[in-house]
Amino acid sequence: MRMLMVGAGALGGYFGARLLQAGEDLTFLVRPRRAQQLRQTGLVVRSTFGDAELPNPPLVLSEQIAAPYDVVIVGCKAYDLGPTMDSFAAGVGPDTAILPVLNGMRHLDELGRRFGDERVLGGLCMISAVLDDAGRVQHLNDLHAISFGELAGGRSPRVDAIGQAFGRARFQHTASEDILQAMWEKWVFIASLAGITCLMRGTVGDMVQAGGKEIAAALVDECAAIAAHNGHAPGASALARNKAALASAGSPMTASMLKDMERGLRIEADQIITDLLRRAPGNGKAFPVLRVVQAHLLAYEARRAREARP
CATH class of the missing domain: 1.10.1040.10 (N-(1-d-carboxylethyl)-l-norvaline Dehydrogenase; domain 2)
Structure with a gap:
């Protein structure tokens, strides 16, 4: 399963690092400045659940996206969703699942209008993390969980596949049958x-x-x-x-x-x-x-x- 993590900040950097540690096929979509920083320092996570140091994390700039991904994980600030959708649009194909973990609900409508409701999953994450001055991810508490599921409820093959990939990583996950609740x-x-x-x-x-x-x-x-x-x-x-x-x-x-x-x-x-x-x-x-x-x-x-x- 090819995954695109939109951003390598505190949230994306943490969960993306855990997935890469587990051997998953994940690439970070980053801006040029963050790309340069990560090429120099690597992706570093400090956490009570174990540190991660990835010298050469897979990176791509928006204009370099050449093919669709199976899953696009979106964790930007909700007010940045418009330009963020532009940045990953080339990575969305007919069978791509978009997994947003933004706050609120309005983003579901915006993603559905842009890419089609059938591509959008519901999702949320629970974590407290920040980037320090050196660009390292500092995990601040004992929460590191993602929940996801079909907006219509129930289970589906794509939700089960995402659950299997997440299950190999070092964070909590829940494939919810009522993600809207x-x-x-x-x-x-x-x-x-x-x-x-x-x-x-x-x-x-x-x-x-x-x-x-x-x-x-x-x-x-x-x-x-x-x-x-x-x-x-x-x-x-x-x-x-x-x-x-x-x-x-x-x-x-x-x-x-x-x-x-x-x-x-x-x-x-x-x-x-x-x-x-x-x-x-x-x-x-x-x-x-x-x-x-x-x-x-x-x-x-x-x-x-x-x-x-x-």
Whole structure:
């Protein structure tokens, strides 16, 4: 199975390295700058599950793609999906499966419009990783999992084939028969975590110490109600885990969105928060905490855009 990993950043670099360690036929689609760095330093992963050092990882630039791949794994920021689709389009053929692990849901529609719904799988990943200044992947926690499946549910030969390839690599994987439910449950958690930590500009522990547990719980309930309105109410265990995670005293947990805000970077506010409100009943008017979160993030984006003007 020929796989194309779109990007060799923290996410793509980690899972791609694990697949290459397992002997899978995987190539990284990278930009020229990252290609030069990887040719000089190789791909290096530091993880409690074992390090990886790949001196000459297989690389390709967009204009060098010469034939379709069996699977294209997409893990870019959701706001970068447009140019990212352009970059890997030459690698998509009649039988290519596209496996996105982006946040939210809107990317499924965008990928389906561009390449055909029949080529698009559902997917999500759970990992905390960053690139350090030397371009090495630093795995920060004990999560390294990918879930994937057919959007219509059930199993298929291509899902089973991907599962067999992933099963040989050193990370957790789940071939889900209801991937949309899993994606909605992650969306509820990501929106709640990003919303409360960005709103409070601190960790979960900071928020709890400040007396914000009830606000966090209300935010989880609002996000879960929107999921239920769309036919994917989170299960009781998932809801309990979400609320417990956002009520943990001393927890250092934050969302990557907050880290991006602290660095003055672009954020996925539209894909994670605004699009969730678009799917709410009554135009989201009955979701006050989520609307405050949205206003806070939009104010950040407005200030960022203003300060970027010459």
